[in-house]
Amino acid sequence: MSMKNINILAVSDIESSTLQVLLPKMSAIRGKIDLLISCGDLRHDYLSFIADALNIELLYVFGNHDLYQKKSAAQYKVDSYGIPVFFPKKGFPGTNLNGKLIQCGKCTITGFEGSRWYNGQGIQYHEKEMLSSVRKTIKKIRLRKIIGKIARQKKIPFFVVSHAPVQGIHDLDDQCHRGFSCFKKFIDKIQPVLWLHGHIHQPSLIKNQISVYKHTTIVNVCEYRFISVSETGKIRVSHQFQKI
Ligand SMILES: [Fe+2]
Incomplete structure (x- = not known):
């Protein structure tokens, strides 16, 4: 493992008993994880526990079940799939990546x-709404690239974190689990090195958990993954930190 790798612990959808048992004991990991990323649908307390164990800031997006606005807890204790709806506390720890462009070292x-969008009870978007977010972000990136060129900054890798999958890659046929087609447009235009997503928490329903589309490696995080990105853009994904 080169010192120049970027090491990531990504979590999503399912609380991992493995991580809960191992992390407090694995002092070797402390200081070696550069980024802790949540792709959504996880409880506030669980995420805080991991962030504390690693002593690192959390970067996250909310999933469809992470209701944090408008609705009352009594009204939506479970959604129409019978899945509990989480209400992150005020002051949810870390940085919300949604629509932002964050420079992380x-x-x-x-x-x-x-x-x-499938029933309106949660954080759900129509394709048109997500396309609008995607376009705004592309504009920000292009502006940043122009500024970067002026400042002669070294080209640095670009990562994307979403809750929903990219349409046609790791997604399912039903309305709730179908991916966004505008995510593919984003990849075509920006060519990120890595795309992490959640939402597909029944991995047996899809053929692959890791796919490559054009130059982008797409990972269904589902529970947790250790990911390492080398300086040359080589990506390793494993459930074991020692193997990345
Ligand atoms: Fe989800």
């Missing part, structure tokens, strides 16, 4: 929250 990251 050796990389730049952006994020897109929520899922496709």
